[in-house]
Amino acid sequence: MTSFWSAYIIVLTVITIIGTYWLLFGNRSRPSDSEAKTGHVYDGIEEYDNPLPAWWLYMFVITGVFGVGYLVAFPGLGNFQGLLGWSQEDQWEREVQRAEARFEPVFAAYRDKSIEQIAADPQAVRMGQRLFANNCSVCHGSDARGSVGFPNLTDADWLYGGTPEAIHATLVNGRQAAMPPWEAALGEQGVTNVAHYVRTLSGAEPASAESAAGEAQFKMFCVACHGADGKGNQMLGAPNLADNIWLYGGDLETIKHALRKGRNGQMPAFGEQLNEDKIRLLTAYVYSLSSH
Ligand code: HEC
Numbered sequence: 001m002t003s004f005w006s007a008y009i010i011v012l013t014v015i016t017i018i019g020t021y022w023l024l025f026g027n028r029s030r031p032s033d034s035e036a037k038t039g040h041v042y043d044g045i046e047e048y049d050n051p052l053p054a055w056w057l058y059m060f061v062i063t064g065v066f067g068v069g070y071l072v073a074f075p076g077l078g079n080f081q082g083l084l085g086w087s088q089e090d091q092w093e094r095e096v097q098r099a100e101a102r103f104e105p106v107f108a109a110y111r112d113k114s115i116e117q118i119a120a121d122p123q124a125v126r127m128g129q130r131l132f133a134n135n136c137s138v139c140h141g142s143d144a145r146g147s148v149g150f151p152n153l154t155d156a157d158w159l160y161g162g163t164p165e166a167i168h169a170t171l172v173n174g175r176q177a178a179m180p181p182w183e184a185a186l187g188e189q190g191v192t193n194v195a196h197y198v199r200t201l202s203g204a205e206p207a208s209a210e211s212a213a214g215e216a217q218f219k220m221f222c223v224a225c226h227g228a229d230g231k232g233n234q235m236l237g238a239p240n241l242a243d244n245i246w247l248y249g250g251d252l253e254t255i256k257h258a259l260r261k262g263r264n265g266q267m268p269a270f271g272e273q274l275n276e277d278k279i280r281l282l283t284a285y286v287y288s289l290s291s292h
């Protein structure tokens with residue numbers, strides 16, 4: 001906060017506190033004039049100007065004193081840090097340190113174990129599952145089965161590979177899929193033909209004149225990433241198109257959309273956010289989900 005806004009807040013706060021006391025004491029009627037009337041009359045009923053009840057007055061004064069004491073002790077008045085030196089960052093850091101000290105032995109137990117060994121340990125898998133619920137389920141679903149655009153992590157079909165090393169690399173560095181758009185290269189008829197051909201790869205539809213025309217273009221434009229038989233390439237995250245498992249959907253329209261506009265699925269990197277212990281527990285959890 002700049003010193004101007006700091007001063008602004010301090011002045012405003014102090015004036016407000018003084019103002020409330022002035023309102024209270026400056027306008028207070030005393031017990032001696034208990035017969036005083038406000039002059040307000042409604043339907044012949046006159047309003048007395050009685051003093052505030054003592055308990056109310058004292059509560060107000062105590063609240064005010066507490067407030068002033070609080071502002072002296074804790075941050076609240078602009079940039080003034082308070083005499084106790086408390087800050088939210090310190091408190092947060094202390095809590096993190098306490099949590100780390102507490103969980104350190106738990107994590108340490110898994111450090112010299114392989115991912116396969118961790119995945120076979122029910123307690124570790126439960127910890128991985130909780131980490132998954134906090135960090136991953138927003139995209140992959142609480143059961144890790146994914147949805148359109150978010151891969152199912154429980155099957156044996158992998159975009160980038162299901163080995164412990166591949167899963168670990170996915171979590172640390174993230175993944176950025178790059179399927180370019182093809183509408184310019186293929187034209188609308190080409191998009192339709194190739195989409196039909198893609199569907200024949202998994203047996204979703206029988207070969208036809210259109211798919212036969214699409215095959216030539218597939219061989220020209222697509223095999224570099226998806227492979228000659230359409231089985232994909234895990235180095236590039238290019239999906240297997242021949243297994244009838246779809247990231248975005250296997251109906252004709254969805255495939256045509258992918259061909260026209262391209263696809264750019266993004267898996268965020270967690271290497272900065274989560275420490276290696278947690279990443280390894282998560283890797284083991286994901287690894288444990290699919291059968292090996
Ligand atoms: C913001 C959404 C999002 C979050 C959060 C997210 N993911 Fe992903 N994840 C994706 C997307 C999208 C892909 C697919 C990328 C692509 O299209 O190539 C992916 C891919 C993956 C893959 C690769 C799957 C394969 O078939 O190779 C793994 C493993 C994975 N995520 C695990 C995780 C774990 C574990 C977490 C939590 C630490 C997580 N993801 C958090 C969106 C997310």
Ligand code: HEC
Pocket residue numbers: 177178179180182194195198217218221222223224225226236237238239241245246247248249250255258259263264265266
């Ligand atoms: C530069 C590499 C590359 C080329 C060339 C390429 N693709 Fe892809 N394709 C990918 C990647 C990577 C993905 C995954 C996109 C994602 O995860 O968001 C993908 C996804 C797809 C999908 C969606 C699959 C699903 O499971 O939903 C289809 C369909 C597809 N490609 C068909 C084709 C066809 C047909 C061609 C040729 C016209 C082609 N691709 C050319 C890299 C490529």
